[in-house]
Amino acid sequence: MENQIKNILKRGNTENAGIESRQEMLSLFHQPEIEYALKDELVKELEGWNASEASSPNLKKIFANIWTTIKKQERQKKAKIRYLNMGMRIAAALVIGLLLGVFVTSRVTREAPVFYTAHSPLGSVSELELPDGTTIFLNSGSDIKYSVNSKRNPREVFLDGEAWFQVERDKKRPFVVHTPLYNVQVTGTKFNVKAYKSENRVTTTLEEGEVVISSDKNSQINRDFVLNPGQQLALSGGSGKPEIQQVNPKWFTAWKDxxxxxxxxxxxxxxxxxxxxxxxxxxxxxxxxxxxxxxxxxxxxxxxxxxxxxxxxxxxxxxxxxxxxxxxxxxxxxxxxx
The missing domain is CATH 3.55.50.30 (Phage tail protein beta-alpha-beta fold)
Structure with missing residues (x-):
């Protein structure tokens, strides 16, 4: 997908690119499923800009050749191109706005994580993949908020409901699941967390790897607990006493199948x-x-x-x-x- 985006941007931004290539390039900005990969490519381009040279990058220059190409072909297909030209101007304005947004996000708020929210309605199970490759199955009636924007920030999600995680390994950036009663920290593993706020009880079941149930200032436990495969930790709100037992993880993760x-x-x-x-x-x-x-x-x-x-x-x-x-x-x- 990343190479495909690079090729489309390259073809659409060359001096001799045709209208079809320009349209294909601009159409990228209307495809939510490639949002992360597209933003990554735009940020890479902006990384080369030297902030000392100007107050802002000359974004319009990126699309200058679009207008040149259209004007060259305007005489041959005047009526048709006039309509297309207006569409291209509108699309390019949106693209420039998006580039500015990416620039501001990457330069001004680079250290602050950006969060998205996913919801799985009643009667359904949803699957999503995070930018780092982590796979999440979200059970019915669940919400999850997750950070996406920077490799410098910790990988963290906020869960209200039930989710199964297959976390990509990254020792430098642990993956943290925030729940109403405690946090679950991992570097790479498979596990299930059930944390519906309405139930006032959080249960973590480990399938593979290792997880740490952490006792930070917002937690209702007073020390860390390390779980091994096949172990489950459950905590009811207000009790302060976690229950740890050996279980068959398949009993608690079957819902995703x-x-x-x-x-x-x-x-x-x-x-x-x-x-x-x-x-x-x-x-x-x-x-x-x-x-x-x-x-x-x-x-x-x-x-x-x-x-x-x-x-x-x-x-x-x-x-x-x-x-x-x-x-x-x-x-x-x-x-x-x-």
Missing amino acids: NKLILVNMPLKELIVLLERKYGVEFVIKDDSVLNYHCDAAFQGESLIELMDILKKMIAIDYKVVGQTIEITTSETSKKEGK
Whole structure:
């Protein structure tokens, strides 16, 4: 991708470039998926500018040959070129504005990180790749804010929800996940963090590598903890006492592959999970069902298929009412209880 961008910029900015090459170059600025790579190339060009020579780089000079080429061809295709010329002027103005923005970002605020936010809506799982190559799966109803702009700044994200990380190794720049209760610091590894603010509990499960649960001033733990593969640390808000146990990481990361693995999971906890996964609301008509526990594995089932299985497993009844699902104790269970 980087070489492709370089070639397009080179072709579009040569003296003899045709209109098609100019259009292809300017079209780069309307493609969000290559934003990071494009900005990197622009910053590299601006790095060569000497601040002592002028108050600002002569950005218009970069596009001067665009107007020269268009004017040469204007006589041959006057009507057509007039319309194109206006479009090119507008596009070039946007490009110059973007260049100025990149210049200001790279020169004035280079030391301050720039953050973007990603959101995974209810009923879906999102995947994103950070500029450093780190892969993130974002679970339903989750938000993550991440820094992108400078190799001099630490790699850090702020999580509200659940995410699975495969972090690219960089010992000089550790990767930090900020959560409401503690921070998770790594240099390169695979791990899962569940940190929904509404639950007031943060759980970190390590799949590969090593992570450090850090005790900074905003943390609710009083010392650092190092996790090894297969270990999980959970902390509830206000408790100050982390719970560390050995687990099977696959049970806690299966969601990213559209799987559900339930191991003695309370129905109360399962309902919250299903509300996020399917984007529905549950209404409990009989609180006694919340004491039921589930052991099962699902993959790709619809909500109705899953509810039919649960109905047989744990003796519940359910009814779909609009966008909600009402749950009660099954009639069979009621009769047996009499």
